[in-house]
Amino acid sequence: MLKNPPPSPSLDHPAADMCAETALRTLKEITDAAAKNKKHQRAQRDGQSHEPGLIHALQLIKVIASAAGGWPSKKIDALCEILLNISKSSNEFLTMAAFEVFEVIFAGMTDEMSSAKLPRLLEVIGELQPSQNDSQLLPPWIAVLSRGYDVAAQVAPEETFYKLPDLFAMMSNFLASPSHNIRVSASEGMISFLANCIPDTVLLDPSIMDEKVLEKLAKNAADLLSVKYQAAWMEVFNVLGAMFDALRWRAAPIMRNVVETVGGLRSNESFMGKKEADEVLGKAIRAMGPDNVLEYLPLNLHKPIPGQPGRAWLLPIMRDYVANTRLQHFCSELVPLSEVMFGRVMSHGDAEKTMEIKIFETVVHQIWATLPGYCDLPLDLRSAFTEETKLPEMIAQLLYSQVELRTDLCRALQNLVESNKAIAEIEGEEDLVAQSRVSKVDAQENLNHLAGLAPSYLGALFNVYNTTLPQSRGNILNCIGAYLSITPADKLVVTFDEVSRKLEASLSESKPQTQKTKQRGENTNEMPPESHTLMDLVITMSIYLPRESFAALFNIAAVMINKDDDPQLQKKAYKLIPRLAESDSGRTALKDRNTELQQLLLSSAPKATGPAKRDRLAALTQVVEYLDDSDLHFIPSILSEVVMGCKEVNEKARTAAFDLLVLMGERMQQGGTVVQSKIPLMDESAPTVPASLEEYVTMMSAGLAGSTPHMISASITGITRILYEFRTSLPDAVITDLVQTMDLFLTSANREIVRSVLGFVKVSVISLPGSLMLPRLQSLIPNLLVWSHEHKGHFKAKVKHIFERMIRRFGVEVVERNTPESDRKLVANIRKTHNRQKRKKEEAAAGGADGEQSNKPEKRRSKFESEYDEAVYGSEDDSDDSGSDVSDDEAMGRSGGRKKAKASGGAYIIEDEDEPLDLLDRKALGNVSSTKPLKGRAAAQQQQRTKAKVDLDGKLLLGDSSDEDDDMVLDGGDGAASLEAGINAYVSAIKGQDTGARRGRGGKIKFSNRKRSGDDGGDEMEVDEAEVAEKLKGGKQQQQRKPLGGGRVGGGGGGGVGGGRGRGFGKTRGGRIDKGGRGGGGGFRGGRGGRGGRR
Structure with missing residues (x-):
């Protein structure tokens, strides 16, 4: 009813007033009841029992506000007051619901009829301004006000723009608030005003009044850089950056004071916000132009102005902005x-x-x-x-x-x-x-x-x-x-003809590549042959050439593709075909010359070299894309080559082969005819068959009768990809035949074939319907278990993972029922592992229930690019959440201490001992620091601690652990610290904490490879940063150290007493160096207690 108002001069529907009054009364009663419960401090569950009622009441108000005419004018005051009170709730759903009501009200006022209510609404919101320090109510109030003026700027841009200085002045007061939330909200509100309330006409053709408003805004912006707002300098810089973005070229010259002040702060060495200042100056350069900024802040590099600093630091900012x-x-x-x-x-x-x-x-x-x-x-x-x-x-x-x-x-x-x-x-x-x-x-x-x-x-x-x-x-x-x-086209043709002529001449002069020249060509410091360079230029020019030049272009491609004595040149020729597909004229040429290209690619197949395989597959892809329905015999002609491409060593070539297999399947699925008599080596009496997906699978299945295990394995891999891609399109009978056939191949004695079959079985278990797979488990599971005892090639792990997937898909009872008695311990092991992981998760979840919500692990993102890759290569670990309940900082004993310190840190004034800080100076903000300044000896010690470490040659030591004292590091520590470090190193060396060394009977050193609790070592194949740093220290730096006994030094951590990471000095007798054992480097042979040595 409300959406269909009767004809009336009134802006509001006649019944809207009554509906709004009822809805407001209901909303007020529910909010009062909720407040009363909260006041009496009832249980949290009872206090929230009214929240569903609140959300329902807000939904009713939203419906009324979205009707024709919007919310009645007379009820706006009461509604805004209630909504703002609700929006300060700690319940985010209530806050969101209140904002949605405001959004509906504002959205309804964008049309011409309802826009007359907008001034009154903004006036009411302005009158409801909370206390300046109300950190709960001010942020939502600012957000609502920002949205209101966003709508006002759409309805009445000029009038809203003229109000901007007053709004800016009001918001700037909130930037002086001690509350961080209020300061951030105020800055975001100001940024919103700047982004939405400055019309394009002001930038393109401002009137005198517009220019005065812009000058007021610039003055307000300059005032924000006073010491009064020093606590909000980060927010102020964000506002200034937004102002430059909004004013664009109109920022000059009215923002000159801001640029000079920020530039002065940036030149101050003690200013802590250089990065933020650089961003503001960068936006100023982008808005005003570098000519204006360099007028206000000269570089002072060639003819420096006396008393002004050099500003070479402006050049990198200019580069970026x-x-x-x-x-x-x-x-x-x-x-x-x-x-x-x-x-x-x-x-x-x-x-x-x-x-x-x-x-x-x-x-x-x-x-x-x-x-x-x-x-x-x-x-x-x-x-x-x-x-x-x-x-x-x-x-x-x-x-x-x-x-x-x-x-x-x-x-x-x-x-x-x-x-x-x-x-x-x-x-x-x-x-x-x-x-x-x-x-x-x-x-x-x-x-x-x-x-x-x-x-x-x-x-x-x-x-x-x-x-x-x-x-x-x-x-x-x-x-x-x-x-x-x-x-221009005429000049382009002339250029192409000249390059083609030079290419032809260079080909006649070039000699076939020998193995020696091929190896020399791989040297990145040598120039390639001229023919390669010219071919690059031809490929680049190809998409810009007019149609009349394509004949010469295809002739070049035909010659190059057959040059098997120069693989790199052949590779570039194949790149020409996909390159043409990037332009409209090139695509038309590929369609017109498709038959010619088919013949070229089929005839050149025997001459295709290894490096050109990937680009040849890409060229075949383009030809298949433009095949006519009568030319589908090209697909079986190249099918064996593409299937073999699935086993290529080069990953990109394999990917191209898989993609081409899918493309050919899609093309066969679209229909057409396959003239089998046109297939090479096929009898001329072979019948013509209709193209279909079943026919395509039949063609691929022919490879299962291949003469070599490699061909059979490649066919199985290709069929696996096709089965996964078209599993919903293939008939059940075809899929059942494939599964039965692969079941037989599991009994093969060839590992290469079985490895591919295991991939097929895994995809089948994951993706095929249970009705097709359950009948096959009786024979499939025993055949799989034959390979569960094979350790080579990770067969045992692959089979176990397939069983894990089967258990997850079909249930442990079904799998166990089809498993022979002698192998059921594998199922039992999987079940125990799963229960253990589940129990750990539950314990971790229970332990972290009292923690902050922000510590919850993020939703797992797949590390695979396609569903097929995840199905084939995904592991058991991928199915579980890999996110840890404990952050890295907490795991290393740094649980939020820094955050607390950062959050509670105050501001400090940096001043010279002789001259107090002038708080009226514009540059005063540069002497305000968020960290406590150090004085005297403390500053010297801090400087000593943070000084870069160097070795005896003065070379910087990078990646060195800060909590280790290496005797080769000249860190300039005081005597007491060095003595303590030496004692600790001696004790560590005797105990052998980090090396696995222990003193046995008679004081002999023994090494243990066993892992201890708390050891950082993981899988041997995993590289740990600390381990790499340790190797670098032991391998490179220790070699530069000269032992006291004059002998040569071995690599690694040897030389210390007991070998504790190379700490301390070992006594040597000038003996020769031996190669170190695992975990340690070489030591001094004959040295006392030397760690290293032969194992």
């Missing part, structure tokens, strides 16, 4: 600075580089690292990227001469094209704010300007590519692709 600015600024300011710095480097000559020269080199690299940002949709491309500025010519010269700058230069050239293409290809109406002030017309003109420069740049890039090592070519090839995409 510069975009959509004036390219002319780079030409006029940064290029001259780069020339000055590079001149200082060159003036040093060939002498050994000093630290100063290395700094100059770094600055040069950082300057050019900003160029990709300057080239990301520049505003003045056609005027700045011309012969007059000499920038295009300079970039071309640097591509040749400065190898280390090539990556940045190629990215810059690529950005020029791709950023403008993105704008030019936008469909629909223009949005100049979203398009960063570059219209589609401007973007297209920019592309036309770059197209004129493309041929010369392509020539330079081709030459540079030809002289670059393969591992460094990626960026150059991407840049070539970008310029090929905008090159």
Whole structure:
């Protein structure tokens, strides 16, 4: 009834008032009852008994509010007051329900008819402002207010924008609150206002009134950097960053004070928030442009201004944030600075580089690292990227001469094209704010300007590519692709013809690869043959070529695919076919020439080399995708090759083979005809059969009669994949036949065949219906158990895992009934293991019930990319939750102590002994620290503790445990500490705690390999970081130590008395070195108590 109001001038439905009054009365009664229960401190269960009633009452209000006309105007005040009180509840469901009601009310006011109620609603919410320190009610109130003004900005953008300074001023008061929750909520509210309440018209064409409002906002933002808000500096920086994001280019010059203040804080060495300040300055650079920011905060590198610090730290920030600015600024300011710095480097000559020269080199690299940002949709491309500025010519010269700058230069050239293409290809109406002030017309003109420069740049890039090592070519090839995409068709054809001519010439000059040249080709420091380089360029150009060039392209592919004397060239030729499928014209050509490609690929099969297998399978995939219904004989023609690909050593080749098997199955399922007489080596009288999934499985089953175990194993693996993929489409009779056949193969004596059959059985147990599998268990289980006693190739573990899956799927009684008496101990063992794990889980859950909710393990994410992989390779452990109930910190005795310290930590003022801190100074915030400053001896000791450790040669020791004292580490500790460490090392060495060493009778040292409780050692195949660090310390650093007796030192931890991790000094007699046993390194042979030695 409420959704169909009668014709009336009133905004509200005639019955809405009565319905709202009834719903409000019910809601108020329930909330009062709940509050009364809480007041009398009843049991928690009784106190929550009214919550379902509350949620139901809120649902009724939501229904009324969502009706035509929305919630009645006269009842808004009472509703808002009740909803805000409910929203401060500790019950998250109630809070969510209250917010949903607000959301429905606001959503109903977006239409033109109901929007007249919005001012009154916002007024009521504003009047309900809680106390400034109410940490329960303020956050939800701020959230509701933010959402309200979001809706208001959609209905009346101009009026809402004019209210923004007052809203900002009100919210800034909450940033001074001692409550962290209030400060965060206030900052999020301010960020919401900035994101939603500044209309695009203000940015594109502001009026005088708009500019005054923006100036007020900027002044409010600058005030937030005073000492009054020092407790909220993190939140303030978030707000400032959001303001730069919202104001975009209008931030200059009104935000100058903010930039200068934050820049001053960043230059202060004692300021603790450098990372956050960098982010604010980065957003300022992106919004205002680097030209404005560098005007306020000069780099001061070439001609420093007296009294101002150097700001080389701005260059990395510019690298990350510069975009959509004036390219002319780079030409006029940064290029001259780069020339000055590079001149200082060159003036040093060939002498050994000093630290100063290395700094100059770094600055040069950082300057050019900003160029990709300057080239990301520049505003003045056609005027700045011309012969007059000499920038295009300079970039071309640097591509040749400065190898280390090539990556940045190629990215810059690529950005020029791709950023403008993105704008030019936008469909629909223009949005100049979203398009960063570059219209589609401007973007297209920019592309036309770059197209004129493309041929010369392509020539330079081709030459540079030809002289670059393969591992460094990626960026150059991407840049070539970008310029090929905008090159005019006629010039592109000329370029392609020239490259094809050179490729033909290089092929006639090249010699067949011998084994020696193949091995030399694998050396990454040698240039590949010219034919390989030119073929890369042909592949890159292929998708941009016009249709008339495809004939020459296919001729190149036909020649290269048959070159079995150069596997790498053959591999590149196969890549050409999938590459063509990336463009519309290429896909059309693949369809038109599909028959020709079928013949080419079938005829070249005997010449396919190992390295080209994966790319050949990818090429076959493209051909299968475009097969006509009459050409399905191609599928059985290549089926044996694809099936054998399932056993390839290369993982990517195996994946490609599996995917192609599935694709061929899908193609056969779609229907068509298989002309068997066209299949190679098939009799011409072979009948034509209709294509179907059953026919496809029959074709694959032919491989089970293969002549070699490898072929049979590959066929079983392929059938397994097909069975899993099409298990719901295959008839039950076909599946039953497959399962029966595999049951027979389990009795084979060949391990390779049985290993594949075990994979098939596992997939069958997991995925096939129980009605098909239960009748087979009687023969399947005894055949499986034959291999449960085989330890080679993990057969025993595989069989056990299949039994675990069967028990989980069919129940332990069914499995046990079909298991012979002599093997039932395996089932009993699985059941005991399962019960033990279940019991541990329950105990862990019970122990962690009193802990925080945040300690619950996250939902397990599969580590497999597909369901099939998980079915085949998933283990018993995968089915259980691997998340621990105890966090890593708690397990190592660091249970939340740091968090408490961090949460309760106060703020400290850092000041000089001679000069007190000026709290009115803008830079005062930089002298506020969250950690207590150390003074005098304490500071010296702290500096000594945190100083990097070095060895005798002055080399840094990385990965060294902080709680171990190595005698080779010059940590400069005091005498008492060193003495205590020496005593501890001696005791540890005598006890042999960490080495497994024990003193036996007569004082002889014995080694034990047994694991002890608390030992960190896990599986021998697992690499532990601590173990690696220990090996490094023992292997590399100890070799540099000279023993007192003058003998040579063995590797490892030998040399200590008792061998305790190399601690202490062992007495030596200059004996020779022996290789260490397991767990220890070499020791001094003949030395007293030396650990190592022969075992």
